[in-house]
Amino acid sequence: MADFLKTGRKIIAIGRNYSEHAKELGNAVPTEPFFFLKPTSSYITDGQSIEIPAGCEVHHELELSVIIGKEGRDILAEDAEDYIAGYALSLDMTARNMQDKAKKEGRPWSASKGYDTFTPIGAFIPKVQIPDHGNVDLSLQVNGVTKQKGNTRDMIFSVPALIENVSSIMKLEEGDVIMTGTPKGVGRVLPGETITCDLTVDGKVLSQLTFPVIGRPNPKHR
Numbered sequence: 001m002a003d004f005l006k007t008g009r010k011i012i013a014i015g016r017n018y019s020e021h022a023k024e025l026g027n028a029v030p031t032e033p034f035f036f037l038k039p040t041s042s043y044i045t046d047g048q049s050i051e052i053p054a055g056c057e058v059h060h061e062l063e064l065s066v067i068i069g070k071e072g073r074d075i076l077a078e079d080a081e082d083y084i085a086g087y088a089l090s091l092d093m094t095a096r097n098m099q100d101k102a103k104k105e106g107r108p109w110s111a112s113k114g115y116d117t118f119t120p121i122g123a124f125i126p127k128v129q130i131p132d133h134g135n136v137d138l139s140l141q142v143n144g145v146t147k148q149k150g151n152t153r154d155m156i157f158s159v160p161a162l163i164e165n166v167s168s169i170m171k172l173e174e175g176d177v178i179m180t181g182t183p184k185g186v187g188r189v190l191p192g193e194t195i196t197c198d199l200t201v202d203g204k205v206l207s208q209l210t211f212p213v214i215g216r217p218n219p220k221h222r
Contacts, residue, residue, distance in 0.1 A: 001067055001069060001085040001086055001124055001126075001174075001175065002123070002124045003175075004067050004085075004088075004124060004175040004177065005040075005043050005045070005121070006175075007174060007175035008040060008067075008068075008173070008174075008175030008176050008177055009040070009173050009175065009176060010037060010040065010170075010173075010176050010177075011037065011038040011039070011040060011042070011043075011119060011176075011177045011179065012035050012037060012166050012176065012177065012178045012179065013035055013036050013037070013038050013063075013092055013113065013178075013179040014033060014034070014035050014157070014162055014178065014179060014180050014181045015030070015034050015035060015036060015181065016029065016030050016034070016156075016181065017030075017033070017155050017156050017157055017162075017180060017181025017182075018150065018154050018155060018156065018181055018182060018183045018184060019154075019156055020154070020183065020184035029156065030156065032157075032165070033157045033161065033162055033165040033166075035165075035166060036108075036109050036110070036113060037110070038092070038113050038114055038118070038119055038179075039114050040119075041116060042113075042114055042115065042116060042117065042118040042119040043119050043120075043121055044117045044119070044120050044121070044211070045120075045121065045122070045123075046122060046123070046209045046210060046211075047210060047211070047212075048117070048120070048211065049117065049211065049212045049213065049214045050091075050093060050117050050118075050120060050189070050195065050211050050212070050213045050214070051115070051116065051117045051214055051215065051216035051217070052189070052190065052191050052213060052214070052215050052216055053095065053115055053216040054215070054216065054218065055097075056095040056097065056098060056115075057095065057096050057097040057188055058093055058094065058095055058096070058188065058189055059093070059094045059096045059186045059187055059188055059189070060091055060093060060140060060142070060147070060148070060186060060187065060189055060195055061091060061092040061093070061094055061182035061186050062089075062090075062091060062138050062139075062140040062148045062150075062182055062183065062197055063090050063091065063092055063138075063179045063180055063181060063182050064087060064089070064090070064133070064136055064138060064152055064179075064180050064199065065087060065088045065089070065090040065121065065177050065178065065179050065180065066084055066087055066133070066159055066162075066163070066177070066178040066180060067084070067085045067086045067087060067088060067124060067175070067176075067177060068083055068084070068085065068172045068173065068174060068175065068176040068177070068178070069083060069084060069085025069086075069174060070082075070083055070085075070174055071171065071172065071173050071174060072167055072171070072172050073167050073168075073170075073171040073172065074167060074168055075163055075164055075167040075172070076164055077158075077160035077161050077163070077164040078160070080159065080160035080163040080164060081127075081160070083163060083167075083172065084127050084133075084159070084163075085124075085126075085127065085174075086124050086125050086126045086127045086129075086130075087124075087125045087127065087130050087133065087136075087199075088121050088122050088123065088124060088125060088177070088207070089121070089122040089125075089138070089197060089198070089199040089206075089207040089209060090119065090120065090121040090122065090177075090179055091119070091120040091121070091140075091195070091197065091211070092113065092118070092119065092179055092182065093113075093115070093117070093118040093119070093120070094112055094113055094118075094186075095111070095112040095113075095115065096112070096188070098111055098112035099112035099113070115216075116216075117216075119179075120195075120209065120211050121177075122199070122207040122209050123207065125199070125206050125207060129201070129206055130201055130206070132201075133152060133158075133159045134152055134153050134155070134158060134159070135151065135152065135153055135201070136151065136152040136199060136200075136201055137149075137150075137151050137199070137200040137201070138150050138151070138152070138183060138197070138198075138199055138200075139197060139198050139200070140185070140195065140196070140197040141195070141196045141197070142187070142189060142193055142194070142195055143193050143194055144196075147185050147186075147187050148182070148183055148184070148185035148186065148197075149183070149185065150182075150183025150184065150185075151183075152180070154183060155180060155181060156181075159178075159180060162178055162180060163178065166178060189213050190213065191213055191214050191215040192213065192214075193213045194210060194211070194212050194213065195209075195210070195211045195213065196208070196209065196210045196211075197209050
């Protein structure tokens with residue numbers, strides 16, 4: 001499954017799965033999971049640059065991603081572990097001003113979440129290295145200053161509950177990614193800054209990533 005970036009067909013991103021994050025954006029805490037889709041063309045890997053499109057206020061959202069290992073639909077929560085191949089550290093970059101406008105007008109969020117480079121993601125972590133997905137530490141720094149720090153124990157809906165919910169709506173396929181939501185502390189990033197983030201289990205760093213932030217090249221100036 002190390003090649004999930006090439007084989008996976010969809011990115012399913014869970015919204016508002018940490019209550020403190022929902023509150024910091026003035027949103028109601030959900031009573032059931034909800035999600036949106038991101039294009040796989042938005043993936044970038046460690047060391048590649050996050051691009052800020054002109055006119056966009058872009059925020060970082062740090063997340064644990066679940067990598068699906070085999071096809072399934074209508075998966076029960078108690079069977080969900082059998083469908084997990086592993087995990088990855090990831091970011092859901094969001095053009096917040098575009099998202100806010102879309103929400104006010106009742107339109108989809110796809111554009112605000114789907115720009116190229118808006119899904120920075122780390123290497124595949126086999127699930128044997130994370131025996132408890134409900135106890136994973138996540139941390140993000142911008143220019144060395146900690147902005148997000150959380151643990152997956154604070155998720156409203158557990159990984160098995162998310163797999164059950166999503167698979168009741170759409171088939172999960174090998175290589176698909178479920179982004180499980182972000183803890184509080186999201187904020188704006190600007191060209192010239194550098195994002196670093198890490199995923200730690202029992203004090204051991206399993207994934208550490210660095211992403212420079214640049215302005216999105218203007219095709220008219222090429």
